[in-house]
Amino acid sequence: MKPNTSFSFLKNNYLAPTGASFTHLYGPILGVQASQLYTFLLSLYDQGKEKRLIAVILNHLDLGFAHFLESLDRLIAMNLLEVYETEEGLQFRFVPPLEANQFFANVAYQKLLEKKIGEAAVRDLLPEKPEGEKRKVNFASVFGIDGVSTHQKKTSSFSLEHFKQLMARDGLRFENEQEDLLVLYAITEEKNWTWYETYLLAKETAANLIISTKRMRQKLTQQPQEKGKDEFTPQERAIIREAKNKSSLQFLAGIKKARKAVVTQSERQVISDLAQLGLLDEVINVILLLTFNKVASANLNEKYALKVGNDFAYEGIKTAEEAVLKIRQRQDSHTQKAKEKATKSGQATGKTNVPKWSQPNYTNQTSQEEQADLEQQKRALLEKLNQGGE
Template sequence: MNYIGKILPVDGYYVQLIDNTLPIDYEKSLTHLYQPLIGMQAVMLYQTLLHEIELQSSAQTHHTLMSYLSIPLDEIYEARLKLEGIGLLKTLEKNTEHQTVYVYSLIRPFSPKEFFQDAMLTQLLFHHIGKQKFDMLKSHYADEKYIEGTKDITASFHDVFDTFKPTVNHVQPAPRQQEVHGPNIETIDFSWMEQMLKQRMIPAREVLNEENRRIITQMMTLYDLASHEIEKSVLWALTDENRLDVQEFQEACHDLFKQKQSQQPIHLVEKSNTGQSSEQIDQKKPKTKEEQLIYELENISPKQLLEDLSSGNHASDQDLKVIREVMTTQGLPSPVMNVLIHYVLLQSNMKLSKAYLEKIASHWSRANLKTAKEAMVFAKKEKDRYRKTNSKQGNNSYYNKARSNEVVPEWFKERKTKKTKEVNPPNQQDLEKEKEEIAALLRQYSSSTKNNHLQG
């Protein structure tokens, strides 16, 4: 994502702390709990802004932050967005005739104990650092410590106090506003769930209390679940007393996510279109066949690619295992792996040869390829180099294939449609057939992508 120009070095800023008190152990939270989620630069920016409050007498320019942090301004802007999204910063903007000034309102971080009471942050941390490290941190910061041999005899609220049932005309107190700290996510309309619970004679008010609404909203956002999937998880997690078991609900949401996205880990990733105008997005839309192909290979998963090339059939477990092993061993990004899969399939009569895959993967891994476009350009250059070097020697290199004049990369459109004994060059009719195959493949991608959007 390109953030250059979002803020300028001469733009001014003030800093304020929304809540004047910070948890005593807030630095432990920032270091051990928030940093795995938002990264070191975002935590550095937060602490820098926090300690500038007592020093500021007038608006500072962003030159100051660049000097403090020793990082370019686009990275500062990226770190700011992460703080805003995770719920640690609120930004206000004021445009004057001479300067743009920002007000950075810092929101206090959770204490370690409060952090582990937030369902969404807890789940995110678990997926980022793994079970062993998560259990160690949770045990250290959140779990209650009891002396061996003792029992808890603390009186409960109902042991001490009596309550009364309000009448119909009783005025309900105004609902407490949602706390400003925590992940900054949009609230959802629960009317559909209230109706569902009432139809099943389940007390909606008790199930959808304020805390449960917050947790349901977080899990819906975290796992990208549809309304019917959230309903299913809620019903699964209800106890015999019609109370929502939060732990059971979180596990049900996670299980539904795994069923839908078995190949995708839960991690915080930046949205690709953050801060872009519609004109900027339109300019980046693929126009040529080659750009369309690159776009698809950049945005599709290896599993979906195999299914698309199999006319929508499920990818075999064996093929997925081979791809997973190669990606893990060679450390290839998903877009590069897509190019490699496509290349090997088209060169091997749609057979996924593990040996062939590993041979080229090791080469591409050493070249440190990151994008589908880089992989396609690299493959084409290597083919040309091997062809020129070995044409006279007749070396049968894995890059040495016949040349074509199509705009789409040569390796992408070549297919072994002829018998191995044929040595004549392709005629015009064969080239036209290849063009039709490429066009059909692109239509297949487009149709698959549209169907995925509709299903989502």
């Protein structure tokens, strides 16, 4: 797509100019430029009779091409516009804005609007719920057509009400409800899941009963481990198995119990901090074991654990297998560096306790004058010894 790309509209796709629903509900989310673009495209509608260049839009709205693309993507993401690319150019199809009750039934839309204008302002926009009993009329009985139903109830793939019910049952809570719900909705849409499938992942990756969308993303990006059994030693396989089968708190409690100690509050906080980095329990467990193996202590070296955790988060370690391999790689690197340092140190100093003159190939290179001087010093020392060291 370029500024000189042509575009046209689909026939019989006329929409009325934007009204209050678009202005109050969509406008804050879209922003000024995307809203202006949508309104301008509506004003150009001509039943697809004419082809125009994108440059016309850029010129009229005083938009740069990059800003135009960003605004176009916003309209597509909010399901207000569909764009079809053909060999001859682009075709635009308008999608009408949702009514208020449909708009607020979409969790993501409501939370995005709350981010823009605040919860109090959104509450003022919520449609009033009707009272009394709704009058029902059967379509077939009115029009005399049997076996036909026109009722089409729209259902959302993400049910916030049911999601929160299960959270209350399991004692889970949000860290930041507004931000978390946007990610949960996005995951549901990306994976084409039901709200319940998303909840199961949220529950599995929760840290301290707090839903962690970072850990959910980490779990989703885990790759199947294709390493053969020979890749790991029996001890490493046992570590991986235990790391995967226990929560971080259970794993830590097991280590502490073996050392006749109990988990401290500061150690609990370290686990929480590691989870905040987005690390999964199986990775945290490997870090805990590594840290305890560094020192002979019943207490966790908290600073070291956090240091390793920061490195693992930066390096994108997502599984216990990856963590074990990374630790092995580090140990091998340290061992190699130590050997190289020792070799270089030995070559540079060449220190030894064996005197040079005892070597089989030793050659005395002392000059005659030096030998005469040494003899004189030797005689003077002997005379001094014979006189009692005076």
